[in-house]
Amino acid sequence: MSKLAQKLKSGEFAVTGEIGPPKGVNIEGPLHEAKTLLKDRVVAVNVTDNQSAVMRIGSMAVCHLLKQNGIEPIFQMVTRDRNQIALQSDLLSAWVLGIENVLCLTGDHNNLGDHQESKGVYDLDSVQLVKAVTGLNEGHDLAGNELDGAPSFFHGAVVTPEYDPVELQIIKMKKKMDAGAKFFQTQAVYDVSTFEKFMNKIENFDVPVMAGIVVLKSAAMAKYMNANVAGVFVPEEMVQEMADTKKEDRKKKAVEIAARIIRDLKPMCQGVHLMPLGWDDTVPEIIKEAGLE
Template sequence: MNETSKLKKVLEKGVFAVTAECGPPKGADPEAVTQKARLLKGHVDAVNVTDNQTAIVRMSSMAACSLLKSEGLDPVLQMVVRDRNRIALQSDVLGASAIGIRNILCLSGDHQVFGNQPQAMGVFDLDSIQFVQVVKNMRDGAKIIGGDSLTKAPELFIGAAANPFADPLSFRAVRLAKKIAAGADFIQTQCVYNLERFGKWLEMARDNGLTDRVAILGGVTPLKSVGMARYMKSKVSGMDIPDAVIKRMDGAPKDKQREEGIKICVETILQMKEMRGVKGVHIMAIEWEETVQEIAESAGLLPRPG
């Protein structure tokens, strides 16, 4: 039970890290998770499990992480502050560590109006930066909010998210610095399609010395079709898909669009590998986990360190 985070080990070794995403099922079937685990095993260093993403009710991230762990993967527990107050969040942090989860990604979460429970009360007792700080104090100081001591501190590699494409760009470095000051060990970015803007954001982070203080994992999502690209551009918040990418997908014949999407994804990874300050990639192949191996292979990221 006492093993450390594999993601942390890979990053400490200076190896370009690879993580993938696993969305839990809209049901109680454990096989849905273990199947995805088998598709990803050996091709990534860690697997990130979403927490009721887009505010749609799914199997809990904690349970899915536990299933991934029993399949021999290093899970990253996503936790959003939308659904739980500080009592529940801190309690779940302790529980996660107790069952051997070693990575956590602290997020604010998609607003409840986007999902299938729009009448839910949004909690937002903490915000994502405060949550990072709380987990850090629990881990390094064995203390919860208010100062009470823990009998045993949780062991967690702490992550946070950043969206290089959100506004205002000038303030994005300040917010990243706040996340690092709060205690983030790694940063996972929003899907990168606009490398120019990503580069600008990275440069600001570099200029402020932030890339030396945190491991930035660039996010990528392979596009399945031009329809998906258009949908993401217009409907998914915080997404920046340049027209050139849409055009490129549109230019591919219908039966070749998946291939084109993978190609774009691999090219993006190859470019990010060359960018100073990017320490790894996070591949979010939404309900398309079987493609992660191919992408990692084509981007020269296999085999993964043991």
């Protein structure tokens, strides 16, 4: 059983990190950051899958490298780029490389990335992918064929607590749970009261939820996300707090805000997922300030 699974099952508060593979083969930088900033501080590290529909090194290869370096990976898998055969095949490949955690997502549309003329596959959606992983764990593929050796993935999915109307997200979350999702990571949360309302709505869902924490770097970033990023809402006071901070103090402020959100969210959920978006060096301090060491 993966460390992430053990931690969430034991009811201990879990912290995960994230790295985005680079565009090109220079993997040393991200790997170094993972080893120096994330290793032994977080229980597992998500590796994004061609995030933002921009072509990069694949998630599976980077997950494998993390594993070799003693870091437990969470293999993110989107349904945008592969059909049922490729998705299931890559899952089996990941398992034999020692990858135990999978996060199932749909993925940003091709049109948002750097290969806008490519064909979006979407043979499966995220709910169907969760079900496919569940099936592999049970020893059969989507076509019902028996496997010669089944994996035992700890697989999860995502939910957006600040989505409007939230009922649509909750219905889909329920479907992901019913399909076998064993944990959830959320889109970025800044408004603790909205998150609390969301958690109250799903209080009957018996599944661990890890709140997403995206490190807020500036007021401009907050405004951009409020205007353009779905399901992300940075409260006005927080935007102002960042705006009132001198440029050289922003990183410190970012740590302070993230740690404060985590402390407020902690009683409501089972873990947090840290997404530093390049400010990876803030992760150790956030963990420390949030009292998660």
